[in-house]
Amino acid sequence: MVDEKMTFIKLNVQQSIWSKLSQLKSNHRIANAYLFSGSRGSGKEAIALKFATYVNCTAVDGPCGECASCRRFRFLQHEHLKLIVPMPREVKSSGNADVAALLDAIKIKAKNPFYKITLPKANTIPISHIRKLQRDLYLKSIQTGRKIVLIYDAHMLCTGDASSANAILKILEEPPNNTTFILVTDYKADLLPTILSRCQCLDFPALKRDDVVAYLLSSGVEDYLAQFAANIADGDMRRALALTDFGKNDILELVKTLTNLVSEEHVENWRSFNQNYSRMAKNNFYEFEFHLFLLQWWLKQAYLQRVGINNSDVINGMSTDLREFNANFPNANFDKINNIIEETIIAPRKNLYMPLILTNFLIGIQQSLDK
């Protein structure tokens, strides 16, 4: 059963962007191509789906959720919707398993608009998918409505020799009738400038804290946990949801494990960290990023405590650990540590050799703690 309140159709975030998009529909000025970029976890994919649904709905103010078109969009199964996501590099034997995994992921996305479709090792948008899209778009014309091509993680068009990006560019140069492309990415700078110039760009700000809390509460998260997650997530709903999935105790435990790991030179722990996190960076980039984000966030709280900024709402349950950390490392160079974490977070996207990166990460933080 799909809970109406939580699907993208009734999602009520990014109000000012939504009102711009609604006006495009009412003024019949829908362009051939949009790029939704900006803050992570700010609802870009969900708003793109909501817009796709609205464009094909007969209701005037927002998608109705009831008409035949909306009902098919609700399950992401409308013939006008083409959804393109990163896939693993094509290996013949795993093809069917990948398709099955994708169909399962699409079902979850229909229920949870902030769910990120990430198949293991999906690190490219294959050219074969773009060629198939091309055939579909030019061959089949439609009588009513508008075809919408959603390309999630569109920066992945540009991996390898960027042949997928060039193929998309060709389509955008001769746009098929009654078709709108919406490219969605957290990494606008990775896209070809020639693609950017063909798109109308909408930059999404981080979500408002109240919108994060309201969404979490409507998803059945308890109030204390919704507040805790919203305090840390900084307007990023995917992070907020990951935080609520862990729960407060497990988050505090994970953070403690990570801070102990970086602050104590322990050969065995470092070796297994290196192995596990190299693997995680490769197989589940978002999980990797989330763990490092938590460490970064915790160290920021330590810094704020050291300089005397009272942040008691946020650090509720951690002040003893933070004080202890500051007593042990009075000379820690937080700026430098923060830079090291930032560089490590983006390393997997640059295809760097992770065992080496993680070794440098541990050594770099050790030095910056300046015991």
Ligand SMILES: [Zn+2]
């Ligand atoms: Zn409708």
